[in-house]
Amino acid sequence: MEDFVEKLRQYAKSGTPAERRIAKYFTEHLNDLPFETAASVADRLDLSPMTVGRFLRALGYQGLDSVKVEIRETATTSPVQFQSAMTELQTDASEGKPLAVLVAEQIQALHHIYHLTAQPHWAEAVAMIGASREVFVATHARLAGFSNHFCQRLTQARDGVRAIDGAGNRFAELFARSFVEDAVLVIIDCRRFARSRLLARTARRYGYKVILISAQHADWLPEQSNVVLPLPPARAPDMDNLPPLIALLDCLSEAVILNVGEEASQRRRRMVEFATILGETANR
Numbered sequence: 443m444e445d446f447v448e449k450l451r452q453y454a455k456s457g458t459p460a461e462r463r464i465a466k467y468f469t470e471h472l473n474d475l476p477f478e479t480a481a482s483v484a485d486r487l488d489l490s491p492m493t494v495g496r497f498l499r500a501l502g503y504q505g506l507d508s509v510k511v512e513i514r515e516t517a518t519t520s521p522v523q524f525q526s527a528m529t530e531l532q533t534d535a536s537e538g539k540p541l542a543v544l545v546a547e548q549i550q551a552l553h554h555i556y557h558l559t560a561q562p563h564w565a566e567a568v569a570m571i572g573a574s575r576e577v578f579v580a581t582h583a584r585l586a587g588f589s590n591h592f593c594q595r596l597t598q599a600r601d602g603v604r605a606i607d608g609a610g611n612r613f614a615e616l617f618a619r620s621f622v623e624d625a626v627l628v629i630i631d632c633r634r635f636a637r638s639r640l641l642a643r644t645a646r647r648y649g650y651k652v653i654l655i656s657a658q659h660a661d662w663l664p665e666q667s668n669v670v671l672p673l674p675p676a677r678a679p680d681m682d683n684l685p686p687l688i689a690l691l692d693c694l695s696e697a698v699i700l701n702v703g704e705e706a707s708q709r710r711r712r713m714v715e716f717a718t719i720l721g722e723t724a725n726r
Contacts, residue, residue, distance in 0.1 A: 446501065446509065446512060447469065447472070447522075449501050449502075450465045450468050450469045450501075451465075451469070453465035453497075453500075453501075454466050454469060460487075460489055460493050460497070461497055461500075463487050463489070464483070464487060464489070464493075464494060464497045465497075467483065467486065467487060468483075469522055470522070470526055472513070473527070475506065475509060475510060475513060476510050476513060476514070478506060479506060480494040480495050480498070480505060480506050483506070494506075531545060531546055531549075532546070544677075547677060548685050548686070550674070551673075551674040551685060551686040551689070552686070552689055554673075554674040554686070555674075555686060555689050555690050555693060556693075558671065558672070558690075559693055559697065563669050563670065563671070564671065564697070566668075566669050567653050567669045567671055567694065568694070568697045568698050568701050569701065570626055570651060570653065570668070570669065571596065571600075571626060571628070571653070571694075571698050572599060572600060572698050572701050572702055574624050574625060574626040574651065575602060575623055575624040575625055576602040576603075576604075576624070576625040576626070577593075577596065577600070577602060577603045577604070577625070577626045577628065578603075578604050578605075578606055578616060578625065578626070578627045578628070578650075579592055579593050579603070579604070579605045579606070579627075579628045579630065580605075580606050580607065580613065580616075580627060580628070580629050580630070580641060581607055581629070581630035581631075581632065582607065582630075582632055583607040583609045584632075585607075585630060585632060585687075586605065586607045586609075588630070588684075588687065588688065588691060589605040589607070589630055590605045591691070592605070592628075592691045592694075592695055593605040595691075595692075595695035595696070595699070596695055596698060596699075597709075597713075598695075598699050598706055598709055598710050598713070599695075599698045599699045599701075599702040599705075599706045599709070600698075600702065613637075613641060616645060616648070616650070617644065617648055621649075622648050622649035622650055625649075625650050625651070626650065626651045626652075626653060627641075627642075627645045627650040627651070627652050627653070628653045628655065629641060629642055629645075629652060629653070629654050629655065629656075629667075630655050630687070630691075631654060631655060631656035631657070631658060632657075632683065632687075638654070638656070639662055639666060642654060642666040642667055643666045646666060646667075646668075651668045652666065652667040652668050652669075653667065653668065653669045653670075653671065654666070654667035654669070654670050654671070655671045655673065655687070655690065655691075656670065656671075656672065656673060657672070657673035657674065657675055657676055657683045657686075659672075659675075671690065671694070673686050673687060673690060674686050
C-alpha cells in the first residue's frame with residue numbers, strides 16, 4: 443500500500459492535469475475507495491471512466507477492484523489520510539455533531555492512556571504483574587468479561603493468573619489462605635464497584651500488592667494501593683468508562699507480554715500447538 447501511495451504522490455506532482463486530479467482524489471479518499479467504482483470517481487471529478495481506468499493501469503492495476511484487494515490486505519492509515527480524517531473529525535465535532543463529539547472524546551481518552559504508558563508508575567505496574575508469584579484481577583460482576591479477557595491475555599506471559607468478582611462470595615478466596623506470598627491484586631474500579639476501597643485496604647493488610655485501575659480522583663486511592671493507573675474521567679457522572687478501560691487493559695496486557703520477551707513467545711507457540719491438538723482456538 444505504501445508503494446501505491448508513493449505513486450499517487452508522484453503523479454500528483456508530475457502527471458497530466460487529469461492524472462493530478464485523480465491522484466489527489468485517491469490520496470485524500472483512500473478510506474473511501476472500497477466503496478467507489480471507476481465510474482463514480484469519474485463522475486466526482488467530471489472525467490470519463492476510461493480516463494480513470496487508464497490511470498489505474500499506469501499505476502500497475504487492472505482496475506479499481508485490484509486496488510481494493512491491496513487495501514484489504516495491507517490496511518494501514520497513511521499520515522495524509524490520518525491528518526485528513528482528523529481535520530474532518532475536528533470540524534464535525536466543532537459543529538456539534540454527536541458521533542463526531544463522541545469519537546473526539548474517545549481519541550482524547552486514548553491520548554491519556556498513551557501518555558500514561560510512559561510514566562514510571564506504569565512501568566512499575568508492568569514489572570509487578572510480570573514478576574509476582576500470583577496475580578488476581580478483581581472487579582464488579584458486571585465487568586467480569588473484561589477481567590476474564592485481561593487474564594487470558596496475561597496467560598501468554600505467565601502462570602498463576604485468576605479473575606475473581608463478587609459473585610458467590612468469591613472475594614473471600616483472597617483471604618482464606620493463612621499466608622500470602624508475593625501476590626498482586628489488580629482492582630478494576632468502576633462507577634458501581636462500591637467495595638473497591640474496602641477490598642484494597644483489606645488486601646494490603648493481608649500482604650497483597652495492590653494495583654488500582656480507577657477513574658475516581660479520591661484521596662484514598664494512593665493510600666490503599668501500591669500503584670494507581672488512572673482512567674480519564676467518564677463522559678458523564680452516571681456513565682461507565684468502558685472504551686478507555688478496554689484500551690488500558692489491552693495496553694497493559696501487551697506491555698506485560700512484551701516485557702517478558704521470548705519466553706512469552708514460546709508460551710504462545712505452546713498454547714497454539716495445544717489448542718490445535720484439541721481443535722480449539724488459543725487465547726488471543
